[in-house]
Amino acid sequence: MINIVVVSHSAQLARGVEELARQMMRGDGCKLALAAGIDDAEQPIGTDALKVMAAIESVSDGTGILVLMDLGSALLSAETALELLAPELAAKVVLCSAPLVEGTLAAVVAANSGGGLEQVLAEAQGALQIKQVQLGEGKPAATALELPLTAGKSLSWKIQNPHGLHARPAARLAEVLAPFDAELVLENHGQCASPLSLNQLALLQIHQGDTIRLIANGPQADAALAAFKALAEQHFGETVTEQQQPSLHGMPVVESVSSGPIWQALSFWPQMNLRKVGAGDVLHEQQRLRIALQRTLSDLNKLAERTATLVGKVQAAIFGAHSILLDDPDLQQAAYTRIAQEHCSAEQAWQRELEQVAAGYRALDDEYLQAREQDVRDILRRTLSHLQQQPIPPLILRAPSILVMDELMPSDVVMLDRRMVLGICLSGGSALSHAAILAKAMGIPMVVGMHGCMSKTRSGQKARLDAARGVLQLSH
Known part of the structure; x- marks a missing residue:
């Protein structure tokens, strides 16, 4: 002692x-x-x-x-x-x-x-x-934990405590989990920490509405997860009433309050001009796909370099993971085989293969892994843009504005000019997506799942975004 x-x-x-x-x-x-x-x-x-x-x-x-x-x-x-x-x-x-x-x-x-x-x-x-x-005067210690991708079991919980996981409930969590013989990692929006450390828990900045995930590996992993679940159901030792739970319009990713004009945009997807493919065109289509994949890989390397410079190496690993998926020889061979057997275009073959991968992620029980389907679609969009020779246009805001969109890909977020983005509101998306994780790392206030934000707003309209509560207030 x-x-x-x-x-x-x-x-x-x-x-x-x-x-x-x-x-x-x-x-x-x-x-x-x-x-x-x-x-x-x-x-x-x-x-x-x-x-x-x-x-x-x-x-x-x-x-x-x-x-x-x-x-x-x-x-x-x-x-x-x-x-x-x-x-x-x-x-x-x-x-x-x-x-x-x-x-x-x-x-x-x-x-x-x-x-x-x-x-x-x-x-x-x-x-x-x-x-x-x-206060923006320092950076998290280099010893911050990395997210385990394969090892261990996990359990997720949406925080309902009005003040999030502040010092008192965080201390309770550390105390409850300390006795177990298991490796423990707590994840919030892609950032990881030891749940046994009050300092690391505080750096995760866990707020009301955040979905946290405890990952456990070792002899007593199941017992640790059970204890975590029991404590979470007791709201980590605090009393939470229905009156204390605000009715959110969306799920906050980064807390902040900002005001300014709205700049509305639709997510870009290349127009598909498909044509029939004969037996004599198979090699040509396979070569088209091979070239497009090479160019996509080059793009991902550049995105990783940009992210490492702007945010950090940890976040740059997002695009490193994209590259690993793209460079999977089995995945590529499946697309080449589909072209040969079905006489379909490179676009159709690659789209069908990646849609199967994305569907596999969506079918998982883990919310964090479910959100990875967006990464697959981000890769698909970029490859299709090369096949169709339709470059992905950057989102360029001419004045500081609140960006309102249906969806934002991870590669879109890292290309934003932080000085011009007062906040981001998405009608869809997930707080566990890599787009959300990158926005948080860049310090951009963001709210996802704000249904109706596209139809009920217009560019130039003045608005106030309270990202802490997930509310967008519009002026008339």
Whole structure:
């Protein structure tokens, strides 16, 4: 067990930190002691090394003790206390430079979940990063988890808590999942984190309406998923009433409020000019398809490079996955065989093969994998555009506007000029699609599933997009 000591110049401040921390603690996973203020009624602000020593001794039964401090002289008092302690006890103590409030909360959650001293220290020291990332002053740590594509079982849950998975329910989740012998990953809009870390959970920015997915692999994976389901059905320890659940017009992807004119557009698909294919045209059609696939692969490589530059290598992997699918020799051979056997055009053969792949994704039970069907159609559209020699036109907004469309492909999103896009409203789509994931990474407010947004809006119309609630308010 790792115990925590809070050293502060102000007893009132320390009690406030303790009050917050106690809300994160359940059971006896760790102990929390305070050493705050000095015994002077007229000048109570200060720190006392003897108080710090006594606080450490009061939690000496822990295998490790983490000490967090507020101001510089608190560090001096803590260092003096270490010199006064018995050597065997002082050896178990680590002084931590983390911010007092954020660091204490993160440390308490990690300790209460059974983390070791090194893990608790790392959680405390990483606590400030949450606020920095949310304010745009930093980037998530390079150690962020990658989404497992094959291993493990998973369970999805749509968050109904009015304030999302904030600190208190996140701490409850970490505590419940900590005992299980399983590798655990929590996914939200394609971003992944350890559900045992309060810091990583906060960086996922899980809001009401988000669909999260717990992926578990290992001896106790089933038990972990069952515990997750039971906790989720209890709304992670919070009370959720029907009155607290707003009636959304769409599913939010990125929270923000923006106002401006609407710019409406329809998703592009090449016009199909099909012709009959004779036996003598088979080789020609196969060659047409081969060239189109090569050009599509080249496009995907360029999209990956652009994404890596604009957003990051993690998001660029989306188009790397597109390339892997496109370059599948079995898939390509199936299309070439279809051309030869059915005497159909390259367009027809490739479309039928990819539609089968997309249908396979749609038939899956997992919502995240269902959303991958859009990636297949994005590849299909690009290949057909090369076959028909109809380049995909970029979406160019002439002024900052709210983009309203029926559908937006991942390759469309990454080509947008972020400065011109105040927000995105789609009549269809999925919050788990790669288009949504890219929009979130680019910081573009987005709402999907806003039925009727195409028929009830017009270009140039003034509007206000409250993406946090999934509402588009129109002016008359």
